[in-house]
Amino acid sequence: MGGEERSEKTRRVVFVTVGTTCFDALVRAMDSENVKKELLAKGYTHLLIQMGRGSYVPTKSEGEGSLSVDHFTFSSSIADHLRSASLVISHAGSGSIFETLRLRKPLIVVVNEDLMDNHQSELAEELANRKHLYCASPQTLHQTIADMDLNSLLPYTPGHATPVANHINRFLGFPDD
Template structure:
């Protein structure tokens, strides 16, 4: 049994899902769907860890074996450890979650919460997706994004260059591009 646990550690590929401090049941339901879980398993991921925030939807736990092992929690004092151990991060469109994940160089799928009014966070996610730093999805398209993603095509984000973010903020505020 000890040998098997060692083998599991070498082949463990974790997908960490975070909704931040909000409620984003549509994202939790999407990643808990058989379609998305099967796509992740097909892509070689072994574990799905969901930070579900204030949501009311409770994912289905499973032990893995011939499918994805699924676990969840509501909040953590720090998600840094979860981000560090992740092979893939699926996140809400909060700028803190986005930039913390990109700073760590982790592949990222940002899922936009379309239920939020005046959601400028989606503009940030879409701009960073256009620059190929991450993938952007909606809950209903998440399975297709996972199926189609090519993580080798992502461009590392350089945290020292604030120009793209500055341009996005200026555009949002109505200032002309330089």
């Protein structure tokens, strides 16, 4: 059993997305040692952070026995990143949530508590209550990762919720995602 062969088979990527927003609290939480430690303990090997308009730049790292960390600001499409992820950690934007659930990827939604009138948290909390995803804040993220049991999540059956959610977002003056 060669080391290269084994590492290729066990590559487990955590993809983090903040969409087009600035959500430095999430990026900072992902860069914290306690979150990285919990991800390693759960068997994840790579952390890829899409940091959007934020100003906080996470620490890149590669190394044996530690989480490999990389980041970028924007991509024309995050679909490939979502497809290759073993776990997705996302802001509470409805587009990001439903795209991840449609791909049947395990998801932790982190609510941006700094937003006023954050209706997105209601969507995330409702989907968490239905056991389709986990919901956390930047402060509770490490504990959510430690406690999560991905086998307890139920698949989401796509309906026509995304157009409705986007309509509500536009009505309230929020971007679609």
